[in-house]
Amino acid sequence: MRVIRSVRSIQQFIKKAKLAGKTVGFVPTMGALHDGHRSLLRRCRRENDIVVLSVFVNPGQFGPKEDFAKYPRREQTDKKLAKKEKVDIMFLPSVKEMYPGGYLTYIDVEKMTRVLCGKSRPGHFKGVTTVVGKLLNIVMPDTLYLGQKDAQQAAALTRMTRDLNFPVIVKICPTVREADGLAMSSRNQYLTERARGEAAVLYRSLKEGRQSVIAGNHSVTAIICKIRSRITRESSGRIDYVECVDAGTVMPLKKIQGKTMIALAVWFGKTRLIDNIIVHA
Amino acid sequence: MRVIRSVRSIQQFIKKAKLAGKTVGFVPTMGALHDGHRSLLRRCRRENDIVVLSVFVNPGQFGPKEDFAKYPRREQTDKKLAKKEKVDIMFLPSVKEMYPGGYLTYIDVEKMTRVLCGKSRPGHFKGVTTVVGKLLNIVMPDTLYLGQKDAQQAAALTRMTRDLNFPVIVKICPTVREADGLAMSSRNQYLTERARGEAAVLYRSLKEGRQSVIAGNHSVTAIICKIRSRITRESSGRIDYVECVDAGTVMPLKKIQGKTMIALAVWFGKTRLIDNIIVHA
Numbered sequence: 001m002r003v004i005r006s007v008r009s010i011q012q013f014i015k016k017a018k019l020a021g022k023t024v025g026f027v028p029t030m031g032a033l034h035d036g037h038r039s040l041l042r043r044c045r046r047e048n049d050i051v052v053l054s055v056f057v058n059p060g061q062f063g064p065k066e067d068f069a070k071y072p073r074r075e076q077t078d079k080k081l082a083k084k085e086k087v088d089i090m091f092l093p094s095v096k097e098m099y100p101g102g103y104l105t106y107i108d109v110e111k112m113t114r115v116l117c118g119k120s121r122p123g124h125f126k127g128v129t130t131v132v133g134k135l136l137n138i139v140m141p142d143t144l145y146l147g148q149k150d151a152q153q154a155a156a157l158t159r160m161t162r163d164l165n166f167p168v169i170v171k172i173c174p175t176v177r178e179a180d181g182l183a184m185s186s187r188n189q190y191l192t193e194r195a196r197g198e199a200a201v202l203y204r205s206l207k208e209g210r211q212s213v214i215a216g217n218h219s220v221t222a223i224i225c226k227i228r229s230r231i232t233r234e235s236s237g238r239i240d241y242v243e244c245v246d247a248g249t250v251m252p253l254k255k256i257q258g259k260t261m262i263a264l265a266v267w268f269g270k271t272r273l274i275d276n277i278i279v280h281a
Numbered sequence: 282m283r284v285i286r287s288v289r290s291i292q293q294f295i296k297k298a299k300l301a302g303k304t305v306g307f308v309p310t311m312g313a314l315h316d317g318h319r320s321l322l323r324r325c326r327r328e329n330d331i332v333v334l335s336v337f338v339n340p341g342q343f344g345p346k347e348d349f350a351k352y353p354r355r356e357q358t359d360k361k362l363a364k365k366e367k368v369d370i371m372f373l374p375s376v377k378e379m380y381p382g383g384y385l386t387y388i389d390v391e392k393m394t395r396v397l398c399g400k401s402r403p404g405h406f407k408g409v410t411t412v413v414g415k416l417l418n419i420v421m422p423d424t425l426y427l428g429q430k431d432a433q434q435a436a437a438l439t440r441m442t443r444d445l446n447f448p449v450i451v452k453i454c455p456t457v458r459e460a461d462g463l464a465m466s467s468r469n470q471y472l473t474e475r476a477r478g479e480a481a482v483l484y485r486s487l488k489e490g491r492q493s494v495i496a497g498n499h500s501v502t503a504i505i506c507k508i509r510s511r512i513t514r515e516s517s518g519r520i521d522y523v524e525c526v527d528a529g530t531v532m533p534l535k536k537i538q539g540k541t542m543i544a545l546a547v548w549f550g551k552t553r554l555i556d557n558i559i560v561h562a
Binding site for chain 1: 292385391393410411421440441
């Protein structure tokens with residue numbers, strides 16, 4: 001496995017590889033890799049000649065009061081895991097390499113980044129779309145692998161690649177969960193033991209919501225109430241949002257119909273967890 | 282010469298060509314081609330295996346009260362000229378092909394697009410950077426050719442390609458002028474005969490400004506006044522702006538030093554003309 005830290009070097013490497021007819025798959029991450037990332041890397045490995053993993057804790061997607069400084073950095077363990085998953089190139093740029101002096105350019109996906117997490121994290125998705133736009137130009141992948149756990153991010157990035165005509169296919173892979181159903185996330189390690197135990201309520205409540213839709217309940221308010229009350233009853237979590245949205249556009253629905261996503265964000269202490277589930281109504 | 286109207290077709294064509302090791306040069310235009318475009322195409326022809334010309338009157342860069350509807354469309358004469366200049370691919374997408382339903386994504390270069398023309402044309406450069414970002418992903422050129430006449434556009438696009446790490450080299454080519462010095466522009470044809478005669482004052486006044494700087498006058502106010510009064514004296518043009526800016530960042534200077542650009546925009550009737558000159562102080 002090559003570890004590359006400069007934009008120019010990786011662009012040169014990839015250009016050569018593509019000239020030789022190799023296909024390139026790409027998994028962008030902020031590191032602190034877990035089994036969710038691993039499942040992306042495995043699919044990427046199966047489907048491409050060259051697997052590129054980027055690890056970059058992107059300051060652009062953290063708000064001023066968010067956890068940029070304390071976000072877990074695990075370069076050594078990430079490297080070991082990447083080797084084990086047969087990554088070819090691990091791209092580890094510095095903040096200065098990605099945002100040199102005089103930086104002025106941003107990519108924004110309007111509307112769909114203003115709802116759900118976009119409401120409580122203004123500017124977050126602009127940071128995400130900008131850095132992934134940059135990474136797509138740097139890595140020039142044929143296929144980009146994203147996790148369904150960050151559903152709004154996946155939707156906004158899919159919209160961005162289509163709107164800006166990036167020559168890339170986006171594949172969104174299922175959320176990987178702990179034994180009790182909690183969605184894997186690098187932020188789970190922030191949780192106290194008690195909160196970690198309680199956090200399983202998120203997926204439990206989402207499954208209950210889905211069951212209710214399948215059973216014929218198409219009222220957005222009823223589904224949301226059911227989920228909210230279960231979370232409140234069974235945990236100390238403070239709800240940021242619970243919403244029913246169109247799974248493609250992530251825009252709120254008035255009535256549950258078509259491919260619907262039930263999405264939520266809940267605070268446990270200073271840690272904000274997100275999760276979602278898809279249901280066809 | 283191939284005429285291609287679909288994004289998918291041109292992307293497929295270019296991918297094949299690049300796999301075969303061909304270099305691709307790209308000249309994006311809004312058509313109504315003149316000798317300025319021609320000089321870009323000629324340099325592009327000399328330096329690349331494949332020359333791509335795009336003609337797309339981009340609605341995104343026109344304000345609601347601007348000349349989108351009446352902007353000259355000359356598909357047949359443009360095609361003839363393109364053939365003469367040995368263009369390989371002429372890309373002629375429709376508005377719907379470039380902005381299909383549900384379009385939401387924009388590229389914005391901050392700060393440097395808010396001054397000069399950005400002040401009187403809010404949103405204009407966001408339209409330009411977005412469409413050129415799209416075109417770079419569609420055409421995947423090794424080299425992009427732009428004209429110095431649209432200096433702020435060239436500066437913003439150069440900034441964008443660097444900031445977003447587009448794997449492309451930007452080459453900015455000298456302004457081509459009519460015999461009397463007027464910068465070539467598709468909008469010159471809007472001018473009345475009288476205005477067309479008067480419009481030569483723009484370049485005359487810029488040259489006078491440059492001479493004055495070379496002679497040792499480094500006062501921004503003095504240079505601007507000299508140019509403004511000449512334009513007012515010798516024409517019926519209404520001045521939008523005359524400014525002295527840093528040639529790289531296009532930000533206004535307090536004192537003329539280093540590579541300086543003197544830039545102006547002047548209305549003749551309903552037609553707004555721009556021009557600029559570089560001087561090293």
